[in-house]
Amino acid sequence: MEEKSLLRFLFLMFGVLLLLVFTVFNLPYATPDKAELLDCTSTWCTSKNRFLKPHFLQDPPNPTRHHHSAVPHHPLDPLTVQEFNKIRTILSSHALFKSSPYALHSIVLQEAPKPLVLTWQKGDPLPPREASVVARVNGVSHVLTLNIDMSQVTRIEPGPLSGYPMMTIEDMTSATLAPLANADFNRTIIERGIDLTDLACLPIATGWFGKSEENRRLIKVQCFSMKGTANFYMRPIEGLTVLLDMDTKEVIQISDEGRNIPIPKAADTDYRFSTINAQQQMNLLNPISIEQPKGPSFTIEDHLVKWANWEFHLKPDPRAGVIISRAMVRDPGTGEMRNVMYKGFSSELFVPYMDPTDAWYFKTYMDAGEYGFGLQAMPLDPLNDCPRNAYYMDGVFAAGDGTPYVRSNMICVFERYAGDIGWRHAESPITGMEIREVRPKVTLVVRMAASVANYDYIVDWEFQTDGLIRVKVGLSGILMVKGSPYVNMNQVNQQENLYGTLLSENVIGIIHDHYVTFHLDMDVDGTDNSFVNVNLKREQTSPAETPRRSYMKAVRNVARTEKDAQVKFKLYDPSEFHVINPSKKTRVGNPVGDRPIENKDIVLWYTLGFHHVPCQEDFPIMPTVSSSFDLKPVNFFENNPILRIPPNVEKDLPNCKASASA
Ligand SMILES: [Cu+2]
Structure with a gap:
């Protein structure tokens, strides 16, 4: 007995010693001074900074x-x-x-x-x-x-009766450390054969599941092994979940399952170019960039962006990431700046995972409301995140004690010429007219990229000279994966539900969704607007009327109440949605009523959704997948607003020397 106690004591001492060494050398968590915060070099700026390369952190x-x-x-x-x-x-x-x-x-x-x-003017x-x-x-x-x-x-x-405010960076950092203060946690880590110094723990999801969690600010923490790779997300310690009280830092419960599940291998998970040896590097393309010898066609005065026929206010925000306000476009007919949108931003990102088992059921992230979409927007990488001709804007946010810090290069603004066509027409020789009229499409992009732990979201607000605004969300980064005993699908019983795809040996990519909701306070020519559902309906004809059996007609319904305006998209029941100003001359002709949301200062919420069934190409890092929606002028201008723009001609373009082989 004595020997056993001594062994246990030695074991615990070893654990405590390791923890101390780990804490002191690997996870500095001292109160940063102001200068440190302003340069964003401290761990307070982001809990993830400790995983980044030191030279990156020292970027002035x-x-x-x-x-x-x-x-x-x-x-x-x-x-x-x-x-x-x-x-x-x-x-x-x-x-x-x-x-x-x-x-x-x-x-x-x-x-x-x-x-x-709205009434404020410069000066x-x-x-x-x-x-x-x-x-x-x-x-x-x-x-x-x-x-x-x-x-x-x-x-x-x-504060509101239910729910809790967004986590601070300090909350997130302390959640990564708190489990290490628990002896049971350290014991299971060591028993699983993991060195505490290789451990990376992350606050995974808050959620709310049952009365026992009421009135407590709880989070579930899960851990990964960093051994042999920077891509620790691919090495989950499956089945181990720590329920943590974020206020007291107390470990409430440890769910210690899945000990039979191996930690997936580190090999072939690293995605950093520096880790790929020279023989394996792929060079598929010659260098490419956009040149603007006369400089950009936009100006940015503090936060006011003016480009071509557009003007808008651009603001970094800790929760939303990017807020576009007071977007106005010039009417080519009258020359006046016309209001389009008072305010647009992503209000929430909801990411539920489709696995009801113990270590996964709670993974229903609210990436903006819980983590702060803007707080997680890391500095953009010039030449790769944004092209050479980009302008960068910093965000200034506050740490949990109110100290301001700068998130440098958080947003970029650039003109994009992707070789696309603005409008065109060519005449066939049968008309005898030799006409080829084409205008190139150049747009202005406002970009932010948020890395919410493993996942990366690229949000673009793209402005076109024809009055269209395209809001695009790109998904990249690393999947949240599940450890599995299986190394090949031939081991899996047909009846068994993996809740996802076997991506690599012992790695399952779990099916999940991404719902990005945008708050769009449209102010088309003023605050009072109506929402119109223009539904395309199949209209049956009678044989006596026409040889055609059917045709499509647009049925316009002005939403009178919020309930009227709730729309669920259906693939085979197409609609477009108009925000109109019924008092304007170019109106679509709907009757103007006086119901709750008719001819009022209305706000739209649009949800852009992705169903994500992971595939092997998503391993170890995902090629970007994107989706978008358009805010397009419809009967807003009297005619094509870019009718009178000139075509490109060779003599106006930068003189670049073609290579001999071209
Ligand atoms: Cu996904």
């Missing part, structure tokens, strides 16, 4: 951007470093924060009321600068409104 911020001295010039300009510091001072002296520990989960500009923003004084702060004090959520100019907290409201 662009010296041409003076964030310390920046001041707002537009009512919608995001909070500046100076304003964040002022907010921090206001809060630290407020009674609510004096005696209790607190965390600031979100600090953003409280935008001025819409009528004020006018700015409306009062206000901030909206979501704070948790002693486990209770509060929403505060601050008047920054007056250094005052003007309103405190209790």
